[in-house]
Amino acid sequence: MIPRPFEYHVPRTLPEAIALLNEHGDAAKLLAGGHSLLPMMKLRFAEPGHLIDLGKLAELKGIREVGNEIRIGAMTTENELIWSELLQTKCPLIVEGARQISDPQVRYRGTLGGDISHGDPGNDHPALMLALDASFVLTGERGERVVPADGFFLSTYLTMLEPGEILTEIRIPLPATGSGYCYAKLKRKTGDFATAATAVILRMSGATVADVRIALTNLADIAFRATGAEQSLLGKPIDEQAIAQAARLAMDACDPVADLRGDIEYKTAMAGEMTRRALATAFSRAVH
Numbered sequence: 001m002i003p004r005p006f007e008y009h010v011p012r013t014l015p016e017a018i019a020l021l022n023e024h025g026d027a028a029k030l031l032a033g034g035h036s037l038l039p040m041m042k043l044r045f046a047e048p049g050h051l052i053d054l055g056k057l058a059e060l061k062g063i064r065e066v067g068n069e070i071r072i073g074a075m076t077t078e079n080e081l082i083w084s085e086l087l088q089t090k091c092p093l094i095v096e097g098a099r100q101i102s103d104p105q106v107r108y109r110g111t112l113g114g115d116i117s118h119g120d121p122g123n124d125h126p127a128l129m130l131a132l133d134a135s136f137v138l139t140g141e142r143g144e145r146v147v148p149a150d151g152f153f154l155s156t157y158l159t160m161l162e163p164g165e166i167l168t169e170i171r172i173p174l175p176a177t178g179s180g181y182c183y184a185k186l187k188r189k190t191g192d193f194a195t196a197a198t199a200v201i202l203r204m205s206g207a208t209v210a211d212v213r214i215a216l217t218n219l220a221d222i223a224f225r226a227t228g229a230e231q232s233l234l235g236k237p238i239d240e241q242a243i244a245q246a247a248r249l250a251m252d253a254c255d256p257v258a259d260l261r262g263d264i265e266y267k268t269a270m271a272g273e274m275t276r277r278a279l280a281t282a283f284s285r286a287v288h
Ligand SMILES: Cc1cc2nc3c(=O)[nH]c(=O)nc-3n(C[C@H](O)[C@H](O)[C@H](O)COP(=O)(O)OP(=O)(O)OC[C@H]3O[C@@H](n4cnc5c(N)ncnc54)[C@H](O)[C@@H]3O)c2cc1C
Pocket: 029, 030, 031, 032, 033, 034, 035, 036, 037, 038, 039, 054, 074, 075, 100, 101, 102, 103, 106, 109, 110, 111, 112, 113, 114, 115, 116, 117, 118, 120, 122, 123, 124, 125, 161, 165, 166, 167, 168, 191, 192, 193, 194
């Protein structure tokens, strides 16, 4: 189908974008890479009268290290994440996750900020951000607020973004040196969303787990942390039994919906398997 007619705006500065967003209110939508928004417009699930393209805002681009965190502009594309030497060296989980998103076309245009703001539980960055303990800078007329990823996703397509706010920056604390990581994703074919996926960051202290974060994709109405599974591992050695127990606890936390990718039992079982694989790989990559 063809989208309904709209007016197209190309602000050159962030204040200009925020002013346009406030001027047009509910009738306006921000356009980032367009790979979620345009399909919805073509299906007429979204019918904005005004599109505000963030593509010319240089201040929303780039990846840099500031103090003990990595700061990524919301308009940074998936490929820019993948190609970043800084991320490859200091935060490879995000690179491993981005490499599994869709296909090359989507990764050239799709942005980190768009993937997060869309609030789709099938998107991969929400779980990656939860595992990485990220926070988000939301900017509006009254200035900036910084909110943790944990709590940002409220339900399907609903986030803490208020009308008039733009997600401008993603902040990720540098994972501790020697941390193991993995994003294990099951998808039916290239270009499909996850049937089930698990992100893990794991830090060992000698033979026992010092810190672990586990987050899952497309297994409930939002990406979520499997806190029961995390708790079961903390302070203990990692072995097959411990991983199997954590995978069972992650499965208990799932509440998927049946669709073409599988029924509830299958998706839940795959959540367990992805958690098992992600933990085993993260452990093999961790310094211990
Ligand atoms: C065939 C196909 C397969 C895909 N598979 C996957 C997959 O496996 N995993 C995955 O994670 N994603 C997948 N996607 C989605 C893709 O990653 C999108 O690019 C992403 O969801 C949205 O990012 P975008 O930059 O394209 O945003 P847009 O589509 O431009 O915007 C999405 C929504 O977010 C809002 N928005 C955008 N940027 C901001 C901002 N900075 N602040 C506030 N609101 C903002 C927009 O107004 C809109 O409502 C797939 C898409 C397609 C077409």
